[in-house]
Amino acid sequence: MNAGIIGIGKYVPEKVLTNHDLEKMMDTSDEWIRTRTGIEERRIADDSMDTSDLGFEAAKKAIENAGISPEEIDLILVATVTPDQPFPTVACMLQERLGAKKAAAMDISAACSGFMYGVATAKQFIESGAYKYVLIVGVEKLSKILNWKDRNTAVLFGDGAGAAVMGPVSEGRGVLAFELGADGTGGKHLYQDEYVIMNGREVFKFAVRQMGESCMNVLEKAGLTKEDVDFLIPHQANIRIMESARLRLDLPEEKMSKTIHKYGNTSAASIPISLVEEVEAGKIKDDDIVVMVGFGGGLTWGSIVMRWGR
Numbered sequence: 001m002n003a004g005i006i007g008i009g010k011y012v013p014e015k016v017l018t019n020h021d022l023e024k025m026m027d028t029s030d031e032w033i034r035t036r037t038g039i040e041e042r043r044i045a046d047d048s049m050d051t052s053d054l055g056f057e058a059a060k061k062a063i064e065n066a067g068i069s070p071e072e073i074d075l076i077l078v079a080t081v082t083p084d085q086p087f088p089t090v091a092c093m094l095q096e097r098l099g100a101k102k103a104a105a106m107d108i109s110a111a112c113s114g115f116m117y118g119v120a121t122a123k124q125f126i127e128s129g130a131y132k133y134v135l136i137v138g139v140e141k142l143s144k145i146l147n148w149k150d151r152n153t154a155v156l157f158g159d160g161a162g163a164a165v166m167g168p169v170s171e172g173r174g175v176l177a178f179e180l181g182a183d184g185t186g187g188k189h190l191y192q193d194e195y196v197i198m199n200g201r202e203v204f205k206f207a208v209r210q211m212g213e214s215c216m217n218v219l220e221k222a223g224l225t226k227e228d229v230d231f232l233i234p235h236q237a238n239i240r241i242m243e244s245a246r247l248r249l250d251l252p253e254e255k256m257s258k259t260i261h262k263y264g265n266t267s268a269a270s271i272p273i274s275l276v277e278e279v280e281a282g283k284i285k286d287d288d289i290v291v292m293v294g295f296g297g298g299l300t301w302g303s304i305v306m307r308w309g310r
């Protein structure tokens, strides 16, 4: 039995915070942010919405898109580092609000790699026959843990949610291989004290090395080569890091997802948000080979390769 993505949904808050808005809040410039990161604007959730509210909106759409009912979901995995509170988990909050009565629920804490960890975990439960449908939500309200006086971090991140329902798919389709990894020795380069603290240069070096490596490793695991890849969805952290992964796979620009200019780095939400946008734009079609790759705090990384379609 192959596990694959059978439904997707996203939600981003309405409020747009542009680079020009940030110029009024701190010593930065639209030119610096655009050229160094590729970000032009990001979405910020107001006080009426916490992480679970963002995740709920994306989850509802993914379940509807999958054509199943919430009662059929066996497991809810929420990838987030900005939960409403330490416990109960966001996954349990969604279990109640969605009416997913039989679902087990837990949060996954793997920072920006969280959605990749979620997909790999869901695959195990489905392919072992233990569960049929798993809901995975990547969601962050990073704005609540940013120091709005720190230009090194505040300009990079945004809020949002992306969700996917995974379940059995036809032969040959679904998640073909995954790679997950961690290097705790790099934890000091990106962490939360009260706010997000980051050594940008160290994270940048790690990301460039690991994104490319992980793409190649996961393809090898699936018995594929870079020539087989139809589309790449990299974690949207910095356009220069994303470009390094694209060039490693020798892909033309139009075959890489780019949503960073609109949303900034939404951590665990960035890959599923991008997936929704590319599928809706018709850029990912049935039987396309799609690579998704992320990295983040921990330090962690993760990649998957899938043949798209149910």
Ligand code: COA
Pocket (backbone or CB within 6 Å): 027, 028, 029, 032, 033, 036, 037, 112, 151, 152, 155, 190, 198, 200, 201, 203, 204, 207, 237, 238, 265, 295, 296, 297
């Ligand atoms: N506006 C203006 N200047 C800024 C700035 C901002 N928002 N942020 C930093 N600077 C300044 C720095 O203070 C530094 O000034 P200095 O040379 O006088 O000390 C200068 O810009 C250059 O800094 P540097 O770190 O060399 O820039 P960079 O080209 O490496 O870009 C990042 C910085 C943060 C964009 C880049 O390192 C990066 O993207 N790193 C990875 C971060 C990441 O992906 N994090 C999320 C992981 S999931």
